[in-house]
Amino acid sequence: MELHTLWFLLIAVLWTGYFFLEGFDFGVGMLLHVLGKTETDRRVMINTIGPVWDGNEVWLLTAGGATFAAFPYWYATLFSGFYLPLFLILIALIFRGVAFEYRGKIDRESWRARWDLAIAFGSWVPAVLWGVAFANIVRGVPINEAGDYTGTLFTLLNPFGLLGGAVTASLFMLHGANFLALKTEGDIRERARSLSARLAPVAVVLGGVFLVWNQLERGAAWTWASVAAAAVALLVGVGAARTAREGVAFAATGVAIAAAVVSLFGGLYPDVMPSSTNEAFNLTVANASSTGYTLKVMSVVALVMTPVVLVYQAWTYWVFRRRIGHRHIPAVHVPE
Amino acid sequence: MNAEGLARWQFGITTVYHFLMVPLTIGLSLVVAWFQTRWYRTGDDAYLRLTKFFGKLFLINFAMGVVTGIVQEFQFGMNWANYSRFVGDVFGAPLAMEALVAFFLESTFLGLWIFGWGRLSKKVHLMTIWAAAIGTTLSAYFIIAANSWMQHPVGVRFNPTTGRAEMTDVWAVLTNPTTLAAYPHVIFGALMTAAVFVGGISAWLLLKQSTVLGNPDLVALRRSLRGAIWLTFFAGAAVAVSGHFQTRMMFEQQPMKMAAAEALCSTEKGPGLSILAIGDVSAECDVRSFVIPQALSLLATDKTGSTIEGVKDINARYQELYGPGDYRPNLIVTYWGFRLMIGFGVVAATGAAAALWFTRKGKVPPPWRWLPAATIAVVFTPFLANSFGWIFTEMGRQPWVVAPNPNGLPEVRLLTANAVSPSVAGWTVLVSLVGFTLVYGFLAIIEMKLLVRYVKAGPHAVMPIGHDESQDHGDDDAGRASETSEGDTLAFAY
Numbered sequence: 001m002e003l004h005t006l007w008f009l010l011i012a013v014l015w016t017g018y019f020f021l022e023g024f025d026f027g028v029g030m031l032l033h034v035l036g037k038t039e040t041d042r043r044v045m046i047n048t049i050g051p052v053w054d055g056n057e058v059w060l061l062t063a064g065g066a067t068f069a070a071f072p073y074w075y076a077t078l079f080s081g082f083y084l085p086l087f088l089i090l091i092a093l094i095f096r097g098v099a100f101e102y103r104g105k106i107d108r109e110s111w112r113a114r115w116d117l118a119i120a121f122g123s124w125v126p127a128v129l130w131g132v133a134f135a136n137i138v139r140g141v142p143i144n145e146a147g148d149y150t151g152t153l154f155t156l157l158n159p160f161g162l163l164g165g166a167v168t169a170s171l172f173m174l175h176g177a178n179f180l181a182l183k184t185e186g187d188i189r190e191r192a193r194s195l196s197a198r199l200a201p202v203a204v205v206l207g208g209v210f211l212v213w214n215q216l217e218r219g220a221a222w223t224w225a226s227v228a229a230a231a232v233a234l235l236v237g238v239g240a241a242r243t244a245r246e247g248v249a250f251a252a253t254g255v256a257i258a259a260a261v262v263s264l265f266g267g268l269y270p271d272v273m274p275s276s277t278n279e280a281f282n283l284t285v286a287n288a289s290s291t292g293y294t295l296k297v298m299s300v301v302a303l304v305m306t307p308v309v310l311v312y313q314a315w316t317y318w319v320f321r322r323r324i325g326h327r328h329i330p331a332v333h334v335p336e
Numbered sequence: 337m338n339a340e341g342l343a344r345w346q347f348g349i350t351t352v353y354h355f356l357m358v359p360l361t362i363g364l365s366l367v368v369a370w371f372q373t374r375w376y377r378t379g380d381d382a383y384l385r386l387t388k389f390f391g392k393l394f395l396i397n398f399a400m401g402v403v404t405g406i407v408q409e410f411q412f413g414m415n416w417a418n419y420s421r422f423v424g425d426v427f428g429a430p431l432a433m434e435a436l437v438a439f440f441l442e443s444t445f446l447g448l449w450i451f452g453w454g455r456l457s458k459k460v461h462l463m464t465i466w467a468a469a470i471g472t473t474l475s476a477y478f479i480i481a482a483n484s485w486m487q488h489p490v491g492v493r494f495n496p497t498t499g500r501a502e503m504t505d506v507w508a509v510l511t512n513p514t515t516l517a518a519y520p521h522v523i524f525g526a527l528m529t530a531a532v533f534v535g536g537i538s539a540w541l542l543l544k545q546s547t548v549l550g551n552p553d554l555v556a557l558r559r560s561l562r563g564a565i566w567l568t569f570f571a572g573a574a575v576a577v578s579g580h581f582q583t584r585m586m587f588e589q590q591p592m593k594m595a596a597a598e599a600l601c602s603t604e605k606g607p608g609l610s611i612l613a614i615g616d617v618s619a620e621c622d623v624r625s626f627v628i629p630q631a632l633s634l635l636a637t638d639k640t641g642s643t644i645e646g647v648k649d650i651n652a653r654y655q656e657l658y659g660p661g662d663y664r665p666n667l668i669v670t671y672w673g674f675r676l677m678i679g680f681g682v683v684a685a686t687g688a689a690a691a692l693w694f695t696r697k698g699k700v701p702p703p704w705r706w707l708p709a710a711t712i713a714v715v716f717t718p719f720l721a722n723s724f725g726w727i728f729t730e731m732g733r734q735p736w737v738v739a740p741n742p743n744g745l746p747e748v749r750l751l752t753a754n755a756v757s758p759s760v761a762g763w764t765v766l767v768s769l770v771g772f773t774l775v776y777g778f779l780a781i782i783e784m785k786l787l788v789r790y791v792k793a794g795p796h797a798v799m800p801i802g803h804d805e806s807q808d809h810g811d812d813d814a815g816r817a818s819e820t821s822e823g824d825t826l827a828f829a830y
Contacts, residue, residue: 043829043830046830047451047826047829047830050447050450050451050829050830051447051448051450051451051452052447053447054402054443054444054446054447055440055443055444055447057406057443058435058439058440058443058444060406061405061406061409061435061439062432062435062436062439062440064409064410064413064435065409065428065431065432065433065434065435065436066432066435066436067428068409068412068413068420068424068427068428068431068432069424069428069429069431069432070428070432071424072420072421072423072424072425072428072500073421073424075412075413075420075424075428076413076417076418076420076421076424076757077417078413079410079412079413079414079417079420080413080414080415080417080757080758080759080760081759083414083757083760083764083768084764084767084768086410086414087414087767087768087771090406090407090410091771091772091775093403093406094403094404094406094407094775094779095775096403097399097402097403098399098400098403098779098782100399100830101395101396101398101399101830102396102399102782102786103830104829104830105396105786105789105790106786106789146758147421148417148757148758148759149759150759290424290425290428290502290503291425291502291503293502293503293504293506294425294426294428294429294502294503294506297429297503297506298429298432301432301433301436301437302436305436305437305440306436309436309440309444312440312441312444312445313440313444316444316447316448319448319452319455319456320451320455324826327824327825328824328825328826328829329825329826329829330825330826330827330828330829334797335789335790335792335793335797335798336793
């Protein structure tokens with residue numbers, strides 16, 4: 001396998017990891033007002049992701065850094081072309097991250113209410129916009145001969161792009177509901193489970209239409225398998241949620257997210273960013289990549305470090321494996 | 337202002353802001369890890385008190401550092417697409433390594449540390465803060481390596497077909513002499529920032545709140561004050577020494593930057609060092625005031641009588657080498673940035689010396705009314721020194737974004753003006769510039785408000801007096817602690 005193909009795979013893996021992990025903590029944030037009726041409910045919810053959300057977000061930084069290192073032309077075109085959506089994502093992630101740390105630092109209702117809004121806003125915006133962005137990447141956007149994006153913000157708001165946004169939002173919300181059902185106890189667990197059952201059909205329909213649409217337009221023969229895998233996983237998830245097998249349900253949405261990423265990247269290859277202006281201007285794994293030397297260096301680093309990271313991140317999830325409920329939440333104790 | 341000017345302002349504002357948090361994060365992670373180690377070793381409650389108190393301030397600051405860091409990585413592609421294309425093959429590598437090697441370590445283990453009280457054994461919990469501190473200290477290495485490459489490109493060839501710099505030797509990039517000189521300077525600067533922060537806050541609490549705080553708090557704070565004073569001296573000395581090496585190296589690697597830093601307009605043999613300038617350093621060359629004879633020659637080469645090239649002459653030489661153009665950085669910013677960096681560092685060290693003097697042999701400090709306020713003022717000085725240091729070194733590199741290496745390939749160079757994203761309109765950059773500035777300004781107010789609140793309350797607010805630390809760690813066996821601890825309440829929760 002050529003190195004730039006390996007790096008295409010690695011970048012798909014990084015985005016899969018990011019959407020799998022931050023997918024559920026976006027979901028928790030999106031559901032904060034929906035499932036969190038009382039202050040203690042909300043604290044339970046936030047504390048299910050408290051120890052891990054920051055580590056999950058590093059997957060995004062790694063995906064960004066790896067794209068820069070392995071495919072600088074892709075990185076340059078994508079980040080400058082999708083300027084305003086990325087700006088909004090950044091603002092959202094800033095508020096969200098600060099909100100987790102700051103909301104409990106002052107014991108005042110209005111203070112917490114505002115940070116709760118920041119968490120919801122900060123989770124909804126990226127959950128929608130990542131879908132819009134990836135749908136447009138695979139669909140193709142106007143790119144000129146120099147590799148520069150020539151569209152506007154509205155170019156990205158086409159039906160396929162908007163559907164992509166709805167798909168990621170519904171999938172992450174479902175993933176978050178399944179995560180909460182798995183990690184909480186009592187009332188919230190029940191509510192999360194019943195919400196998951198109601199959300200699942202929406203996610204199945206949206207995701208199904210999106211992936212089949214994508215498949216018909218640009219899928220390879222083998223990516224039908226990933227579309228099927230996503231569909232099967234979502235259906236298994238629905239069944240599991242109904243029968244209170246929360247671990248299975250959560251794994252199922254995780255598999256569905258991974259299968260969707262595989263499906264998109266599979267249809268994309270060997271392009272990384274096709275041009276809707278002229279096929280000759282497509283950015284491909286070959287013409288957008290770094291040199292063989294750089295890719296070789298980065299391969300060594302990635303192959304050594306990724307397993308290490310996976311081990312200690314898995315350990316974190318093991319340490320915080322316990323379900324959380326009202327009885328675990330300590331009284332508020334902050335300076336007056 | 338065009339897109340380039342706006343993009344530069346945005347980079348400047350977001351980077352200086354980000355770097356207000358970063359040195360404190362690096363320095364304080366090490367200091368808190370040290371406090372916790374002392375507690376682990378001695379079982380002395382005062383150290384646990386300090387761990388929890390400064391740990392809380394550390395986390396308030398850390399959150400802002402993390403979220404503003406994501407902007408930094410995205411910004412290269414968003415505003416500087418042509419830069420990214422030109423350097424991506426070499427510059428992307430340290431960024432990806434930073435995320436993979438350092439950021440994962442830092443954020444994962446910090447999560448474990450924050451929520452690990454009462455759940456991990458004391459030993460494992462101590463290990464998590466060290467892992468996070470090592471992660472954050474390591475992250476600085478990679479980003480300094482990336483920045484140093486822009487100051488002094490090494491380990492690359494120029495590919496005329498693609499028109500970009502391509503890496504030929506990753507080891508050369510990672511051990512760039514510029515990196516090896518800058519990294520200790522940054523890390524010791526971070527330690528000094530944290531030392532002055534811990535010392536200044538301890539001193540302020542001892543001066544101002546001694547009637548409110550209980551004895552255990554006072555005992556702990558006296559200890560942190562003394563420790564912080566000595567750490568300030570040690571780190572300050574290391575900053576000065578590493579800064580000197582860096583300066584000397586920069587005279588060779590970026591003569592224009594250093595000539596500008598000294599407002600040395602014409603080449604001189606055995607030039608003196610100007611302490612201050614009265615007048616406009618950008619207009620004329622003869623405004624260097626309070627000149628110490630031969631000192632600049634000594635600074636640059638460690639001997640007197642050396643010939644140091646001036647700004648005008650370097651500019652003429654560059655015009656021959658790189659074509660017509662103005663290769664002078666902004667002299668006012670470079671000259672004053674350099675002096676303010678050093679000046680604020682000196683103020684910080686002087687503050688530590690004064691604190692040492694006032695508290696010698698257990699003496700009671702003088703009852704001057706302005707003393708507490710002065711203590712807090714000193715806390716800000718290392719932050720200012722850090723900011724001016726970066727403003728100096730980045731503005732001094734202009735008009736280059738990748739400065740040509742005098743001993744390297746002349747083709748590996750890029751003007752800032754040619755680095756911007758061709759597809760991004762000025763108004764778009766303006767939107768994000770205004771957006772980031774407003775959000776950052778708003779969050780700065782909130783962070784200050786929280787820091788002030790938590791500082792004023794003192795250690796007992798986060799660790800009540802008489803608090804039994806054994807509740808924090810039920811057992812020395814990892815994992816078992818959670819099952820056996822009294823009740824079900826988490827020792828820490830958001």
